Amino acid sequence: MNIKAFIPNFITLLNLLCGSIAVIFAINNHFVFAAFFVFLGIFFDFFDGLLARKLNVQSELGLQLDSLADMVTSGLVPGLVLFKLLELASNSKAITPIDSWSETMEWTGYHFNLLPFIGLFVTLASAYRLARFNIDEDQQSYFKGLPTPANALLILSLPLILEFQNNDLINSIILNKWFLIALTILSCYILNSPVKLFALKFKNWSFKPNAVRYIFIILSIVLLIVLHFAAIPVVILLYILLSLFNNIN
Missing domain, CATH: 1.20.120.1760 (CDP-alcohol phosphotransferase transmembrane (TM) domain)
Structure with a gap:
């Protein structure tokens, strides 16, 4: 094996x-x-x-x-x-x-x-x-x-x-x-x-090509700190909305 x-x-x-x-x-x-x-x-x-x-x-x-x-x-x-x-x-x-x-x-x-x-x-x-x-x-x-x-x-x-x-x-x-x-x-x-949703896969750590991923991670951390478990549905909604915005650009 x-x-x-x-x-x-x-x-x-x-x-x-x-x-x-x-x-x-x-x-x-x-x-x-x-x-x-x-x-x-x-x-x-x-x-x-x-x-x-x-x-x-x-x-x-x-x-x-x-x-x-x-x-x-x-x-x-x-x-x-x-x-x-x-x-x-x-x-x-x-x-x-x-x-x-x-x-x-x-x-x-x-x-x-x-x-x-x-x-x-x-x-x-x-x-x-x-x-x-x-x-x-x-x-x-x-x-x-x-x-x-x-x-x-x-x-x-x-x-x-x-x-x-x-x-x-x-x-x-x-x-x-x-x-x-x-x-x-x-x-x-x-x-x-x-609907296309972005994946959290980083090919490199540069901000510009990964802007939507960094924004999502930062906002998710803030939401989890403030809302605790109630943040999870909000984070999922945020993920979908950011993906839709990213698809437009």
Whole structure:
């Protein structure tokens, strides 16, 4: 075995491990721990490609493995979190025994609340986005549509805002089922949007060719310091707006 070639793949497997652990926490409503392992998985996701380029061991195996890991960490987990948040918003479990009250359909001894399952459409959209990325040879210096890790950060920020910032107005918005449905639809669209978004890849450290990247990083740091977890949706919006502005120039 070529040890040097395996190093970035091992980092990718750590991403997959983090995503798998996050799934377990999300299913059990431990959203903070789920978010932590998603963030850690995204950290590994950033460095596996960087290491592959630095070691000059990029491969088709690494590309496919990376997408499989992203499917769990940045595709399945955010879908499950939306599923759980929609359960909270509707004040009803997705599946309950037939002796429990439910306003939804029943089948073989169980009531089904179909609303939370809408959140899983983000998982489907993420899978479609990752498959398109794998066969698209143009996305080297930019992305078409929002990358799945960025979308995962957006969705995982919601339970963190609920847990740590505890603002009644913001809480009421996040736990509103119509807001969550709208967010799901928006996420599915922006994941597969044809809009070009800049990648955070620096070919050199000069300011002029990387101005939009430096501005984004500086503003993101300021927003995170001021708004804490509530800054994450703002940062994602900033990323999209700066990309649109960069496309005009």
